Amino acid sequence: MTPTALTPPLMTPAQRKLGMVLCLVTIVLAVLDMNIVSAATVPIVRDLDPVHGVDRLPWLVSAFALAATALLPLYGKLCDLYGAKRVLLGAVGTFLLGSGLCGAAQSMDQLIAFRALQGIGGGGLMSVTMVVVAHLKDPEDRGAGRGGAMGGIVAGLGMAIGPLVGALFTDHLSWRWIFYVNLPLGLLVLVGAALVLKLPATAGRRSLDFLGAALAAAFATTLLLVTEWGGKDYAWTSPEILGLAAVAVVTLVLFLWRQATAAEPVLPLSLFRIRVVRLGFAVQGLVGMGMTGSIMYVMLYLQIARDVAPTTASLYLIPMAAGMTAIGLLVGRLTSRGHSPRTFLVAGAACATLALVLLGLSGPTTGLWAVCAELALLGCGLGQLIGQLITLVQEAAPAHQLGVATTGIRFFQTLGSALGAALFGTLLARVFEAGEPGEPLGAVRSLAGAAREHALGSFTDAVDVVFLSAGGVLGLVLLLAVRLRATEAAAGVGEEDRPVLAA
Structure with a gap:
């Protein structure tokens, strides 16, 4: 295979740094949009459809997620065929068009349709941006994992400030501004990327x-x-x-x-013959499943078992976000000094597994400070896991398949999250029903006296089973992460499969 240089020879170090800033802004857009809408659901329903709007709220999230996930394999292939810069500009442009239309929507039907359009563009914001980041790294930083560290930092910040920003816009301006705020940032990325980015030319293949x-x-x-x-x-x-x-x-x-x-397959099966890529896809799917089994059910535990108001419960994500941000900064420093991303992958899986086991041992009287500490530990674990696999897979994948390998990671994480939501939701319901036959889960908070105490005990037992099961999933991630390191050390990646990462 003829080596393909990923370093753009026409870009100076200053231009590469500016390009990295633009990528950071793009990831912020993606992460904020995943978290910001949750704060505006009530005003949206009150404004657009006060009678039936509540029943259709789930589609605001689902429409975006379905469109974004469905297009992920295509985005990767488009990057490999036409170049990451063109695809990034197209994704950002589509996202901005959808955002503007969402802000101007006059009915729930329109808003759901425009959210789907926004999702088509949003699917490329995170995934295609990580392809661009791989091209923009300095030659001496190849393998340093800074893109992974950046992902942990931004994910932590987005988790912490997304709902807050949404609440501020909703309370002081209008819910429409949670979409309009994307426009100036997106236009900055669009113009900046068009002027600054000079990425390697593709090989000329145009079949899709x-x-x-x-x-x-x-x-x-x-x-x-x-x-x-x-x-x-x-x-x-x-x-x-x-x-x-x-x-x-x-x-x-x-x-x-x-x-x-x-x-020209959109997800070449030849990628699965590369050990690191194959294990990386499997690990990322399990990470997505484990994250679903933790964040979602922490909120349920706080609101039902501990009677914490929904708004206050969201503040308990701050320790997790702080852990993700702090560990992201530390990982960035350590990887720049030559530490392998595999080290942090193993450490992150161990921290997340321990945190979920501790959460699984929580009861109705566990101190809330202890819960905060466990969530901070969970954030430290997830902050090391998020993004590190992207670096490993990018190192192992052939250069001409960088796009499909990068978006494949995101694709498997999304599918894992979906499967986790179904698995853990069913598990919670079954365990609760075993302790409270005939009693619906939604009725727990309306009970009183001994019946309420018994139902809360059954619910806490059910949530503990979910946490311990999620801990088991992350334990499997730990085993695979160790195997990932041993596999590459023992067998490596064939010379014909390795990309050349420097000119």
Whole structure:
């Protein structure tokens, strides 16, 4: 294979640093948009549809997530075929168009449709930006993992300030400004990237596997719908859920067949022959599952078992966000001095596993300061996990498949999160029903006296099982992370599979 240099020879060190700043702003846009809408749901419903709006609120999140996830494999292939700069500009432009239309929406139907359009662009903000970051690194920083550290820092900051920014705009301006605020930042990225970025030219291939991209989108969409609707809108054994599950299986089989036969597959199966990439995809899927089993159910535990108001409960994410941010800064310093990202991957999995086990031992009387400390430890673990796998996979993947390898990481994390939501939601319901036969979970807070105490005990037991199960998932991540290090040390990556990371 002819080596492909990732370092853009036409960019000076100053231009690369400016490009990194633009990438940071882009990731901030992506992370904020994932967290900012939650603070404005009530004003949105009151303004657009006070009668039926509450029932349609889940689609504000689902429409964005479905569109963003379905397009991830296509974004990676587009980067490899047409260059990351063009794809980034297209993704940011689409995101800005969707944001402007969301701010101007006059009905819930319009807002949901425009959120889907925003999601089409949003799917590329994080994933394509990490491809650009790989191109922008200085030659001496290859393998340093700074992109992973940046991901942990920004994720922590976004988790902490996203809901706060949303609440400020909603209280003092209008919920529409949670979308309009994207416009000046996005325009800055759009103009800056167009003027500053000079990335390597592609090899000239222009064929694209549209059928494979459509099958990937169909599989991701049906799987996400199964996890979104199963056990809530429809019973798991209902014809709707079973039908969607069957469609997911069929589209997955057809997608794998297409990837094995297409000339330019959107997710080449040859990537899975590279040990680090194969294990990296598996680990990232498990990390997504474990994160779902922690953050979501921490909020449920605080609000139901500890009777903490929803707004106050969100403040308990600050220790987790602080842990993610602090460890991200530390990891950035250490990796710049030559420490391997694999070290932090193992340490992060160990911290997150321990934190979830401690949360699983919590009871109705556990001190809230102890919960804060456990969440800070969890943040330290997740801060080391988020982004480090991107660096490892980028190091191991062939240079001409950098885009699909990078977006593949994000794709597997999203699918893992969806499966985690379904698995842990079912587990919580089953364990609670075993302790409280015939009593719906939503009725716990309306009970009184001994019945309430017993129901709270059953709910706490159920949440503890979820935390311990999530800890088991992160324990498996720890085992695979250790295996990831041993595998590369023992077998490495073939010379023909390794990208050349410097000119």
